[in-house]
Amino acid sequence: MSARIIDGKAIAASIRQEMTSEVAQLKENGIVPGLAVVIIGDDPASKVYVGQKEKGCAQIGIYSEKHDLPGDTSEEELLDLIDKLNKDDKINGILVQLPLPKQIDEKRVLYAIDSAKDVDGFHPENIGKMVIGEDTFLPCTPHGIMVLLEHSGIDLKGKEAVVVGRSNIVGKPILLMLLSKSATVTICHSKTVDLNFHTARADVLIAAVGIPEMIKGDMVKDGVVVIDVGVNRLESGKLVGDVEFESVSKKASAITPVPGGVGPMTITMLLKNTIKAAKKQSLTK
Ligand code: NAP
Numbered sequence: 001m002s003a004r005i006i007d008g009k010a011i012a013a014s015i016r017q018e019m020t021s022e023v024a025q026l027k028e029n030g031i032v033p034g035l036a037v038v039i040i041g042d043d044p045a046s047k048v049y050v051g052q053k054e055k056g057c058a059q060i061g062i063y064s065e066k067h068d069l070p071g072d073t074s075e076e077e078l079l080d081l082i083d084k085l086n087k088d089d090k091i092n093g094i095l096v097q098l099p100l101p102k103q104i105d106e107k108r109v110l111y112a113i114d115s116a117k118d119v120d121g122f123h124p125e126n127i128g129k130m131v132i133g134e135d136t137f138l139p140c141t142p143h144g145i146m147v148l149l150e151h152s153g154i155d156l157k158g159k160e161a162v163v164v165g166r167s168n169i170v171g172k173p174i175l176l177m178l179l180s181k182s183a184t185v186t187i188c189h190s191k192t193v194d195l196n197f198h199t200a201r202a203d204v205l206i207a208a209v210g211i212p213e214m215i216k217g218d219m220v221k222d223g224v225v226v227i228d229v230g231v232n233r234l235e236s237g238k239l240v241g242d243v244e245f246e247s248v249s250k251k252a253s254a255i256t257p258v259p260g261g262v263g264p265m266t267i268t269m270l271l272k273n274t275i276k277a278a279k280k281q282s283l284t285k
Helices: 008-028 044-060 075-087 106-112 124-131 140-151 171-180 195-199 245-251 262-283
Strands: 034-040 063-069 093-096 160-164 184-188 204-207 225-228
Touching: 008 044, 008 140, 008 262, 034 044, 034 075, 034 262, 044 063, 044 262, 063 075, 075 093, 075 106, 093 262, 124 171, 140 171, 140 225, 140 262, 160 171, 160 195, 171 184, 171 204, 184 195, 225 245
Parallel strands: 034 063, 034 093, 160 184, 160 204, 204 225
Antiparallel strands: none
């Protein structure tokens, strides 16, 4: 079997095209969605991600502003900026690029963002709403995975879904989202005994670990659908996922590539959440 490629780049492009028309229509009604992106320090990967987010906004007509703060910014200074952005009517969504420097408590910062402007979906109020299935801002990467599965016509009802990784930003939220679509979900992590036993049962396998190509072809069954969240830079400079594409794609029925799979969807869902925030906030003005 040779796997169908789930083309995240193409799916993201078609969603962004729809969003461009939606933003144009909102603007005709006097609503201009606005996103503030805050970056602290000189982490090269963070700079690339922030650049992609700004580009994504410009592409579909969302107003964006970047707050580029030095690496020695204090927690109080950052909290002051968030307070200003919370009160700024031009800004519907606030994103603080992680990781933060050591002197800043990540939790205090994420909790300080107005939950109505929490387009990353990391505020505990929004996480709580997700758990009980209320409408909220869903975290962007797992939300993007769900949209990829839906666009690819993959029905999750009754399927064995196995997630490798239990981070707050990917593993735990995707568990809830898969469950909400009636999959039977198993979540694995570094203490899981016999990982292969679980991966080999999966109808749908989500790998979010951060170990280059750790999922091999002999760990999966024929026909599995594989979503590779991992982004790992090898010493050679090559970008690879958590899945060994060469061997796994021979057994899978569908698989996401790295790059060009989950990555483009993450930013697309951020833009979607910013539009949603702008629409909701326009109703309360
Ligand atoms: P993370 O916070 O480092 O979590 C990694 C998870 O993998 C942990 O739950 C850990 O288990 C588990 N793990 C580690 N070694 C394992 C092993 N040998 N067997 C089974 N599980 C193991 O990572 P993350 O933030 O979720 O990110 C995961 C990957 O996705 C990274 O490569 C990251 O760059 C990528 N990512 C991509 C996007 C995108 O938009 N494309 C977005 C976010 C993340 P414990 O909990 O027991 O430690």
